[in-house]
Amino acid sequence: xxxxxxxxxxxxxxxxxxxxxxxxxxxxxxxxxxxxxxxxxxxxxxxxxxxxxxxxxxxxxxxxxxxxxxxxxxxxxxxxxxxxxxxxxxxxxxxxxxxxxxxxxxxxxxxxxxxxxxxxxxxxxxxx
Numbered sequence: 001x002x003x004x005x006x007x008x009x010x011x012x013x014x015x016x017x018x019x020x021x022x023x024x025x026x027x028x029x030x031x032x033x034x035x036x037x038x039x040x041x042x043x044x045x046x047x048x049x050x051x052x053x054x055x056x057x058x059x060x061x062x063x064x065x066x067x068x069x070x071x072x073x074x075x076x077x078x079x080x081x082x083x084x085x086x087x088x089x090x091x092x093x094x095x096x097x098x099x100x101x102x103x104x105x106x107x108x109x110x111x112x113x114x115x116x117x118x119x120x121x122x123x124x125x126x127x128x
Contacts, residue, residue, distance in 0.1 A: 021097050031043075051085055
């Protein structure tokens with residue numbers, strides 16, 4: 001789910017099964033999976049050019065669904081014409097995100113895990 005806050009600087013939240021991400025800017029629709037409607041995870045392009053998560057397209061094919069979820073006018077999904085979408089992966093890694101509640105630092109999504117590990121280590125050292 002994506003939403004904006006009422007703070008002076010907009011914050012867009014996205015929740016996956018692991019955590020809540022607070023993005024500095026809205027997420028472009030082209031980075032949202034056409035199947036699950038969440039931020040693309042392991043982005044792939046299907047034969048018609050639409051983007052989907054790797055696990056979403058895998059599930060569709062495993063369940064015998066070869067129709068694009070966006071339009072009936074698209075060509076059928078062909079398993080041999082599904083490709084990893086490196087451009088979308090790069091764009092997602094470049095999105096700016098806030099660290100955690102209480103930490104207003106902004107990082108590229110690709111740098112967030114490293115920052116959180118350091119922050120947790122410093123926090124643990126200050127508690128002991």
